[in-house]
Amino acid sequence: MSLVNFTAREITCKIVYYGPGRSGKTSNLQYIYGRVPQDRRGKMVSLATASDRTLFFDFLPIDLGSISGFTTKFQLYTVPGQVYYNATRKLVLQGADGVVFVADSQARRFDENMESLQNLQENLLAEGTDIRDMPLVYQYNKQDLPADLIMSPSELDDALNFRSVRSFSSDCLHGSGVFETLKGVSELVLQKLAAGAPA
């Protein structure tokens, strides 16, 4: 849940990058970390295995500056994508204000995308949140791969984007679509916050 400090006029929001293993969640954060000025971001914390697979989460705090007179900070988290890490995925999802679902565009990974999306829905529900109420955007990653290996954004929209929310094509290793996605989810999160918050 967003934390709003009316005294210091600060807003802190939590955004979680969700999706199947190796879809590019950590790469999103690494790209953002590399491009955001040092004075506007903290250290990137990665709790990973020896082979650099996310074990618990990656974490990157960024400072968006002043919006409507509020210093606005975002905490970006990734979850471990591998199926057997569901317990830790649930923990990271707690208190999320927005979710980026990072899908792997490769046709052979379609089932994993579906499974991960269903898992997101279940884990949100376990927290008492209906996925339809959660600010959510989709990112279709690896769109740089040869066309015969991947599904197009419109095919992925048809298959995964049941709410018809905003979706973004990306190649997060090279940065295409990364900031557009973050901007998209940021807008949704702050729009929801703008509707009112506990005083």
Add this chain to the structure above:
Amino acid sequence: MRALEPWVEQPLMTFLTESEARLTLLMTSAGQVVAQHGFTRAVDIMSAAALGAAIVSSTEEMARVLGVRPFRALTHQGESHGIFLSAFETPRGRWIGLVVYGQDTSLGLVQLFFDRMVDELTQGVPAEGGTKQVLAQDFESELHSSLRALFGR
């Protein structure tokens, strides 16, 4: 010291004076910072809070898996510093305290004064008001320019 709401300041200040802790963070169970003392960069505070909340959540989940009651507190004793972590209920939800202390105090003192601080915090919570408009209607244009400035696009 920095606190999200003024009523948190006095109990935290008393705890810091009595326990002689070096760093203290109070956060929500999701890792959002409520109050802090001793950290310098805001973004580093957020990292510490995220890690602290993760340790507490994973330990509580471990207790659930083992079928035992949640652990009351967690401690890590290093050569020159110790870390004390404990979750507690407040009328504002579940909070977590993360305390880093040095050789000039002890785990026992930290725990003793931490418990007192929790009592003061839970008794001193003011009633919550209704809802308040957070952002101006035109916040989106400011968000766009902020993101443009930050991400260069």
